[in-house]
Amino acid sequence: MTARRRAHKVTALAAVTAAFASLLSGCSLLPGTAEAGDDPITVMTWAPDKTKATNMPGMPAMAEAYARWVNAEGGINGRRLEVLTCNDHNDTVKAARCASRAVKEDAVAVVGSYSQHGRSFMSPLEGARIPYIGGYGLADEEFTSPLSYPVNGGLPALVAGNGRQLAAGECGRVSLVRPDTTAGDQLPPLLNSGLRDGGAAGAAPVSDIRAPEDATSYRTAAQQALEGAAGGSAVGSGGAGGGACITAVLGGRTDTFFDSFRRIQGNDPQIRTASVLGSVRQSLVDRTGGADSPLDGTYATGWYPGADDPRWNPMKKVVREHAFKDNRIDTADPGVQTTWIAYTVLRTALESLDDGAAVTTESLRKTLDEGRPIPTGGLTPDLRWHYEDLLAAHDFPRIVNTQVTYQRVRQGRVVSVRKGFVDVEESLEAGREDSVTDN
Structure with missing residues (x-):
């Protein structure tokens, strides 16, 4: 971290810290509190599809392929990864419905998703304290909410x-x-x-x-x-x-x-x-x-190395073997690439939990907030969202990857x-x- 970032971080992150404290003071019964055992780990990925504006169907498709691969390898700490998908239709109301469904289904995270309607989807997630890992980087809320863990610097x-x-x-x-x-x-x-x-x-x-x-x-x-x-x-x-x-x-x-x-x-x-x-x-x-x-x-x-870079080979292998020729997935698409990286972060964070530890929204957030840097195979810098890693910019404090x-x-x-x-x-x-x- 640069000296400039250290000097400015207190002012830049004061509002975020206050918001985080208020989120932690809610009710004690949390959604997404699956105990350790045989129950699946449920997450959600959303993106718009079949709209007149930008469509990103490859992101949910990549999430499904990732889950098939992980489950074929024995799951995460022996537990099956279940991916729910949702179409936000580039619409504020439907984006909020996707978030509400994630809450209702006890998802422990929303991962590798695309939506420009941050005000609509982030409020339900914050109310349920569900982390948002690896958004595409369109909405301001992705870079201000203490529940957001971006893997890139977004459109900015x-x-x-x-x-x-x-x-x-x-x-x-x-x-x-x-x-x-x-x-x-x-x-x-x-x-x-x-x-x-x-x-x-x-x-x-x-x-x-x-x-x-x-x-x-x-x-x-x-x-x-x-x-x-x-x-x-x-x-x-x-x-x-x-x-x-x-x-x-x-x-x-x-x-x-x-x-x-x-x-x-x-x-x-x-x-x-x-x-x-x-x-x-x-x-x-x-x-x-x-x-x-x-x-x-x-x-x-x-954001990332070129599509022909060998660092993408593990992702391409998973797509070949587990996407079943799903033509929605373009491995050169930065949305698909973001979903791959976001699920890499999720899996690494969950596998770092102690044996027998419950997989909850709280335990996942604590790992992301306080755990070791997470490697992504050189596709990004090692990612960490500790307080001192956040950006010294008032409107973008959650950015940790500025490359x-x-x-x-x-x-x-x-x-x-x-x-x-x-x-x-x-x-x-x-x-x-x-x-x-x-x-």
Whole structure:
């Protein structure tokens, strides 16, 4: 932990500590209190599916495959892992229903899940004191609730890292196309912070282009993005400080945006494009032409090593042997990867309990809060959520992993362009300070 993080953590985490104390003062009869024995260990994974916005069916499918693998290996401390799944439909009411079902079914954790409706799902979980392990990182509550244990830096880390990656690519003027949502509102300051920290001190502030999440065409947003990147000069000149770049962070609708963008922009190589993994993935490149894809050359920032990295081989083996050719699972999908890592954390935490110890929400939380760092096979830094590990940023205190990776689309493949991780801790802290100042 850096000196800066130690110096700031008391102020940044005061509210979280108070909230945690209030959660611990509830009733004594807890949900999720399965005693040691032959009863299964019940957890839940949720994600949206069959909606007009982002769909992540691979995450529950990965959770089910993981459970089949673990159970074939003898379970967790001899007990069967039972995974419940739920579709939140990208809807606040249904997200809350998923959380309520987790409470009703005595789940000891919600693991490896995706939902942007943090206010809806976190309140029921906090009331039942159920830990939320490895959310995708969209909702603010994932980074503030004392019951949340994120395994990555979420969308904030991706966007801050994307700014640093664009700065390395000498982008002087950048347009950001992002969802017109509360979660989207936090992204422009983070991208600006990443650009500055990446050395683009002379770059103009990003042009913030708001766009609907479920549009069937983004022609208007594409035109605005081109004008913002041009900065009043000829398209492609980029104005002062470097080239013109457009980054789109629209989840499952990013391909729709780039289709609209391509129709307006044509094949001008001077306009560089960028996104974050999850919005640009290998399956999208394949669908749009592979080696001839208009996405060739696109910068992409991710949380984890590239999909071809051998550190993913254990996950791929489980998918081959236990997913039964489930075509919902794309091992290059960062949602699927997040679910794998989250279940790795769950299993390691539960296996660290003393022999005969009851598996409860409380014993699981105590292990995560006070136990040893949890290795993930090099896919992330060893993860630990001790008080001193939390981030010195008021809006993101629960982030313990501030590292990202740089990737790029080259000859039809999403490949790593830098060995190792890039730490964006300072960009995250500065980006939130900028956001508070701007507001």
